[in-house]
Amino acid sequence: MKTILHKASTRGHANHGWLDSHHTFSFANYYNPERVHFGALRVLNDDTIAGGTGFGTHPHDNMEIISIPLSGAIEHKDSMGNKAVIETGEVQVMSAGTGIFHSEYNKNKDVTAKFLQIWVFPDRKNVTPRYDQISIRDLEKENEFFQILSPSPEDQGVWVHQQAWFSLGNFTANTETSYQFHSGTSGLYVFVLKGKAEVAGTELADRDGLGIWDASSVDFKVEEGTQLLLMEVPMNLN
Structure with a gap:
């Protein structure tokens, strides 16, 4: 087993007033040659958007883009004609493919919105752009x-053009558990949304990240009140 630890305090940080963003991997004006990506996981941005502000219309292509609201609500519009509000308890995915334009704004004028913006390299280029959004409330355990999230539209959650699986864990009691990899060529990136956990023998706290590869399973000791996001992705890019 191999691991790489990214403490929350070592992330890139940009505060634009309307946007306060922490970057686990190189993004925009933050560049660290040792932290460009973890396998197919390219971007993990932890964003806080002031009330009534947001990202104006901008382009993307050949990327799988996943948004997970943590609080508040995000208003989405795109060049495919989609108009939607994404709230806590939902997940949004876009396959940018041949190219899309979209905007994202905080729907509320007087409350900040927090969400994770995640980019995953696709396993094929120039697919037809698509959009999906689901509630995960019925999936929660x-x-x-x-x-x-998975590679299959027939599986639980949203799907992407990549051999990737995302899972959440909400722990209301001290718990010992494990995660089994779907593929021997995958890596697992664990991100602590809140709380504390010991993962593969490494102590993690709020917003810490740990990448794990060359393993078939990972052991967790999770404290009460902890929420974890797990992202399994291929380590080798085609």
């Missing part, structure tokens, strides 16, 4: 991991 206490004190165990539950899947929210």
Whole structure:
């Protein structure tokens, strides 16, 4: 087993007034040659958007983009004609493919919105752009991991053009558990949304990240009140 630890305090940080963003991997004006990506996981941005502000219309292509609201609500519009509000308890995915334009704004004028913006390299280029959004409230389980993303439209959660699986864990009690890899060529990136956990023998706290590869399973000791996001992705890029 190999691991790489990214403490919350070592992330890139940009405060634009309307946007306060922490970057686990190189993004925009933050560049660290040792932290460009973890396998197919390219971007993990932890964003706080002031009320009534947001990202104006901008382009993307050949990337799988996942948004997970943590508080508040995000208003989405795109060049495919989609108009939607994404709230806590939901997950949004876009396959940018041949190219899309979209905007994202804090729907509320007087409350900040927090969300994770995640980019995953696709396993094929120039696919037809698509959009999907689902509620994950019915998928939630206490004190165990539950899947929210996979490579298959027939599987639980949203899907992407990549051999990737995302899971969440909401722990209301001290719990010992494990995660089994789907593929021997995958890596697992663990991100602590809140709380504390010991993962593969490493102590993690709020917003810490740990990448793990060359393993078939990972052991967790999770404290009460902890929420974890697990992202399994290929380590080798085609």
